Amino acid sequence: MSSRSSSPGRAAFGSSSFGGAPRNSSGGSTPRSNSNQRSRPTSARPSTHRPASAAATAQPERSATKRSVLSSAKEDTKADGRVRVAVRLRPMLEAEIKAVGDAPPTIEIEPEVKRVLVKRDHWDSDSYQFDMAFPESTSQRRVFEEFCQPVVESCMKGYNGTVMAYGQTGTGKTHTLGNLGLTDPSQRGIVVRSLDHILATAEADQEGKYEVSLSYLQLYMETVLDLLQPDKDGLNITEDPSTGEVLCSGAKVVVISSTADLINLLSVGENNRVVANQKLNATSSRSHSVLLVTIRRLPADTSSMGLTQSVTATRGKLLLVDLAGSERISKSGSEGQMLEEAKFINLSLTALGKCINALSDSTPGHIPYRDSKLTRILKDSFGGSAKTSLIITVSPLKTHLSETASTLAFGQRAIKIENNTRIREEVDLKLLNRRLQAELDNINISYERQTTQITEGEAKLAQVSATIEGIEKQKAGVEKQLLADREAAQRTLDDLRKESAAAVAKVKSELEGVISQEKQAFQQELEKKNQEIGQLRTGANEELQKQSSTASKQIQMLQESNIEIKAQLAAKDASLFELQKHVQSQGDVKGAAVADARKEMSHLMEKLAQQHKQHEEEMERQRVVLQAAEGANKSLKEENQRLMGQLEAAVSANDPASPAEGPDPGAKGKKKFWKFPGSGSRSSVKMNGQEGFPAVGSTPPPEGSSTPDSASGSRGTWTQHRDAVSAVSKLFEHVGLTTVFGLLKYDDRDVRLHAVKVIANLAAEEENQVNIVQEGGLEALFDLLQTCTDEMTLRVAAGAVANLAMSEQNQHRIVEEGGLELLVKLSTSAVDSQTQRMIAGAIANLCGNATILDRLQASGSLQVLVNLTNSEQVDVLSQVARGFANNSKCTKGKTHLVELGALPAILNLASKTTVPTVRKHAMLALCQIASCEVNVAAIKSSGALDMLTEIANAEWDEFKSMASTVTISGKRSGVAFPKMLKA
Numbered sequence: 001m002s003s004r005s006s007s008p009g010r011a012a013f014g015s016s017s018f019g020g021a022p023r024n025s026s027g028g029s030t031p032r033s034n035s036n037q038r039s040r041p042t043s044a045r046p047s048t049h050r051p052a053s054a055a056a057t058a059q060p061e062r063s064a065t066k067r068s069v070l071s072s073a074k075e076d077t078k079a080d081g082r083v084r085v086a087v088r089l090r091p092m093l094e095a096e097i098k099a100v101g102d103a104p105p106t107i108e109i110e111p112e113v114k115r116v117l118v119k120r121d122h123w124d125s126d127s128y129q130f131d132m133a134f135p136e137s138t139s140q141r142r143v144f145e146e147f148c149q150p151v152v153e154s155c156m157k158g159y160n161g162t163v164m165a166y167g168q169t170g171t172g173k174t175h176t177l178g179n180l181g182l183t184d185p186s187q188r189g190i191v192v193r194s195l196d197h198i199l200a201t202a203e204a205d206q207e208g209k210y211e212v213s214l215s216y217l218q219l220y221m222e223t224v225l226d227l228l229q230p231d232k233d234g235l236n237i238t239e240d241p242s243t244g245e246v247l248c249s250g251a252k253v254v255v256i257s258s259t260a261d262l263i264n265l266l267s268v269g270e271n272n273r274v275v276a277n278q279k280l281n282a283t284s285s286r287s288h289s290v291l292l293v294t295i296r297r298l299p300a301d302t303s304s305m306g307l308t309q310s311v312t313a314t315r316g317k318l319l320l321v322d323l324a325g326s327e328r329i330s331k332s333g334s335e336g337q338m339l340e341e342a343k344f345i346n347l348s349l350t351a352l353g354k355c356i357n358a359l360s361d362s363t364p365g366h367i368p369y370r371d372s373k374l375t376r377i378l379k380d381s382f383g384g385s386a387k388t389s390l391i392i393t394v395s396p397l398k399t400h401l402s403e404t405a406s407t408l409a410f411g412q413r414a415i416k417i418e419n420n421t422r423i424r425e426e427v428d429l430k431l432l433n434r435r436l437q438a439e440l441d442n443i444n445i446s447y448e449r450q451t452t453q454i455t456e457g458e459a460k461l462a463q464v465s466a467t468i469e470g471i472e473k474q475k476a477g478v479e480k481q482l483l484a485d486r487e488a489a490q491r492t493l494d495d496l497r498k499e500s501a502a503a504v505a506k507v508k509s510e511l512e513g514v515i516s517q518e519k520q521a522f523q524q525e526l527e528k529k530n531q532e533i534g535q536l537r538t539g540a541n542e543e544l545q546k547q548s549s550t551a552s553k554q555i556q557m558l559q560e561s562n563i564e565i566k567a568q569l570a571a572k573d574a575s576l577f578e579l580q581k582h583v584q585s586q587g588d589v590k591g592a593a594v595a596d597a598r599k600e601m602s603h604l605m606e607k608l609a610q611q612h613k614q615h616e617e618e619m620e621r622q623r624v625v626l627q628a629a630e631g632a633n634k635s636l637k638e639e640n641q642r643l644m645g646q647l648e649a650a651v652s653a654n655d656p657a658s659p660a661e662g663p664d665p666g667a668k669g670k671k672k673f674w675k676f677p678g679s680g681s682r683s684s685v686k687m688n689g690q691e692g693f694p695a696v697g698s699t700p701p702p703e704g705s706s707t708p709d710s711a712s713g714s715r716g717t718w719t720q721h722r723d724a725v726s727a728v729s730k731l732f733e734h735v736g737l738t739t740v741f742g743l744l745k746y747d748d749r750d751v752r753l754h755a756v757k758v759i760a761n762l763a764a765e766e767e768n769q770v771n772i773v774q775e776g777g778l779e780a781l782f783d784l785l786q787t788c789t790d791e792m793t794l795r796v797a798a799g800a801v802a803n804l805a806m807s808e809q810n811q812h813r814i815v816e817e818g819g820l821e822l823l824v825k826l827s828t829s830a831v832d833s834q835t836q837r838m839i840a841g842a843i844a845n846l847c848g849n850a851t852i853l854d855r856l857q858a859s860g861s862l863q864v865l866v867n868l869t870n871s872e873q874v875d876v877l878s879q880v881a882r883g884f885a886n887n888s889k890c891t892k893g894k895t896h897l898v899e900l901g902a903l904p905a906i907l908n909l910a911s912k913t914t915v916p917t918v919r920k921h922a923m924l925a926l927c928q929i930a931s932c933e934v935n936v937a938a939i940k941s942s943g944a945l946d947m948l949t950e951i952a953n954a955e956w957d958e959f960k961s962m963a964s965t966v967t968i969s970g971k972r973s974g975v976a977f978p979k980m981l982k983a
């Protein structure tokens with residue numbers, strides 16, 4: 001209620017002013033006249049009028065027992081006896097928000113204090129108090145639960161009730177009441193929610209059976225239309241005179257059992273309403289729609305009901321009314337049909353207002369229900385014995401302020417109605433009697449059944465007890481048996497474990513036995529194999545030894561044969577010598593002896609030819625092997641090594657001695673060299689006063705072989721040997737010397753060494769010397785001397801050069817190719833005495849050539865000889881002394897040796913050395929030097945005179961022997977000079 005109309009009187013309802021602005025209770029003054037009562041903040045506002053008197057007179061419900069069934073109903077005891085009024089503010093629609101912008105709201109809802117403020121301007125506002133005030137944000141659900149649910153539940157208890165929406169067009173009446181919420185269940189309105197609630201409650205109620213039926217009516221211009229039968233003409237509204245129940249005869253009543261039924265029905269009704277409106281040229285807002293819900297409740301099952309239970313059936317009626325728009329005609333400016341409609345609307349709403357006015361009067365008299373069809377339909381459900389909730393909807397727009405105020409004033413008047421609610425009950429005595437009889441019968445039957453059940457139960461109990469006892473016994477027996485079984489199983493398990501352990505042990509021991517047997521067998525087999533291998537090895541060794549001994553024997557035989565031949569040769573030589581001597585001495589005895597000797601010679605020659613043939617065959621075989629090896633070219637190195645070995649063997653085989661290793665510096669005393677006439681203990685090959693180095697590593701000749709010591713026998717033996725060597729040389733003609741020279745360039749030291757040995761051996765033979773040089777051997781050797789660092793190889797190479805230097809023809813080549821310089825250079829690094837011996841030997845041989853004396857001096861070769869006089873090795877000193885002798889012999893005039901100051905060294909060799917060869921050569925050198933007058937002074941100053949005197953005084957034969965041994969010129973000139981000195 002408005003603060004300005006805090007005591008609205010009945011006068012406010014006038015026939016023409018229904019829906020108009022609220023009137024002041026004091027009569028004529030309008031709210032504006034009270035404008036000095038400015039709106040203040042809510043807390044400061046004067047307290048609004050509450051319908052306390054109406055609440056105080058509210059009657060308690062008569063049927064207290066029913067409350068237990070519908071316990072969820074919210075009761076407002078104060079408002080029970082009157083129309084409950086709520087106001088709901090519609091939210092601004094989108095178009096309205098755009099139009100209004102952010103203008104301050106005109107209507108303000110204060111839900112806490114259930115109040116509506118209508119702001120006229122910034123300072124002035126009207127305040128209206130209601131039972132509830134819903135702001136624009138209020139949900140449909142809350143509107144239903146807080147405001148409508150109590151009416152619905154009271155109808156389910158048998159009361160009549162009405163929920164009615166009243167308000168200006170477009171303020172949300174249909175939304176609040178009739179929204180079906182098809183797309184959004186949260187938008188479902190009061191109609192759907194009410195029916196939902198009724199059906200759910202009916203389903204939950206175990207004690208009652210419900211029948212819910214509907215009729216859907218429309219009131220348009222005082223005509224009642226059935227929306228479920230659109231073709232039907234207007235219906236009549238009648239009233240049962242005995243009960244006062246309003247009846248709408250002819251209206252279709254449809255029983256529903258689900259919300260889906262309801263939705264279908266309402267959809268049909270809505271469609272029909274559209275059709276009807278089109279037919280009537282009406283709009284929804286111009287007509288009232290009434291949904292009439294009848295709820296009949298019967299006791300659920302008569303037969304099972306107790307005496308205390310109710311036997312009454314109830315029937316409640318709920319009217320859900322969506323009223324036409326309440327706007328004033330003047331404002332809507334209606335005319336024609338619209339005007340007519342407005343009049344009828346106003347008629348019905350005015351009639352409603354009048355009824356409300358009359359009902360709200362504390363001493364109600366005549367209620368003008370009959371004034372309109374609307375009020376006639378509402379008569380038994382509105383006011384009086386019915387519960388009524390009126391929700392008034394208002395627009396938030398300022399432009400609708402006047403209509404809003406009018407609507408709110410209508411609500412304020414309605415809130416004054418005091419209801420006299422009365423439950424509608426029908427008591428059916430016959431039914432009651434029948435129900436009581438049935439109840440009694442049921443009780444008797446139940447008693448009998450229970451007695452029988454007890455007896456049967458006791459018997460069963462005894463039976464069960466016996467069974468339990470038996471089971472207990474069985475259980476004890478089973479437990480005992482179980483125990484015994486478990487023990488037996490345990491024993492069996494133990495036995496099994498023992499058995500399995502024994503079995504495992506047995507299998508293990510068997511396996512071990514098998515393994516051990518196999519191991520033993522394997523070891524035996526192994527030993528057997530080892531024995532077999534040992535036997536095989538022994539056999540192989542024996543076989544090897546046998547073969548080796550056979551080979552040794554063959555060699556031995558060959559050697560023996562050689563010895564024999566040589567012995568025969570020596571003997572024949574001797575006999576020939578004797579024969580010649582004899583021939584010479586006898587002068588005339590040639591005859592048969594010579595013939596015999598020749599015969600013998602020819603026999604020997606044949607033997608030699610045979611031997612040569614054998615050698616040639618052997619050489620041929622070697623050549624084939626060599627060619628095969630070269631042709632295959634698979635392993636040149638090994639093949640060449642083998643070839644060298646074979647070649648050396650061949651050389652040795654041709655030599656009277658057997659093959660041996662290379663020159664051994666320590667061979668002195670172990671191996672003897674060939675002895676040549678006058679050469680003393682150490683041998684050398686002599687040629688024209690030169691000395692060569694024989695086949696390297698020669699072994700001594702066999703015992704008893706003839707030695708060429710005697711001048712008479714040397715020629716034949718030498719020839720024989722030379723022939724043999726010549727055969728070997730031929731072998732090289734096959735092999736090709738250049739091949740051997742090529743081997744000197746090998747990286748492998750052994751190959752080089754073998755090759756140079758072969759060359760050295762070949763070079764020891766006069767026949768080969770020129771050939772070797774012509775074939776390029778000198779260059780190969782010099783190349784080796786320049787590049788090689790292995791002293792053994794260098795030593796053999798120097799020996800080879802020494803041998804080649806025996807040939808006068810070679811001596812110039814050696815000097816021209818720089819051989820002297822190479823020897824001098826080698827002497828600086830040579831530490832081994834044998835290498836020194838080879839160097840000294842080579843120089844000594846070259847010293848015998850008078851045409852190269854200056855080169856000997858210039859290259860430092862003579863100095864090398866002088867230096868080597870310091871050596872303690874006889875081999876070396878021997879070559880040095882020989883070099884001095886050769887050099888002095890060739891020199892006609894002042895010798896370079898004197899220039900070098902070598903006289904003391906020579907004197908030293910001649911006087912102090914005990915080795916005869918050395919002494920003799922030194923003495924000979926002194927003699928040669930002394931034989932030239934230019935040297936006499938030097939001889940004298942060197943102190944050599946004594947030595948020369950000593951030589952002169954010596955036994956002539958001794959010196960003679962010495963002189964003849966050192967055969968250089970074969971003359972006695974060296975002997976004559978001492979004689980001169982002596983004289």
Ligand SMILES: Nc1ncnc2c1ncn2[C@@H]1O[C@H](COP(=O)(O)OP(=O)(O)OP(=O)(O)O)[C@@H](O)[C@H]1O
Nearest residue numbers: 090091168169170171172173174175284285324325
């Ligand atoms: N509480 C609300 N929340 C949201 N929208 C609403 C609300 N109330 C009304 N509306 C909207 O306002 C518009 C008018 O509502 P509605 O048709 O229910 O008014 P009405 O009073 O029934 O009009 P009429 O008298 O012409 O039938 C509708 O679009 C409706 O959806």
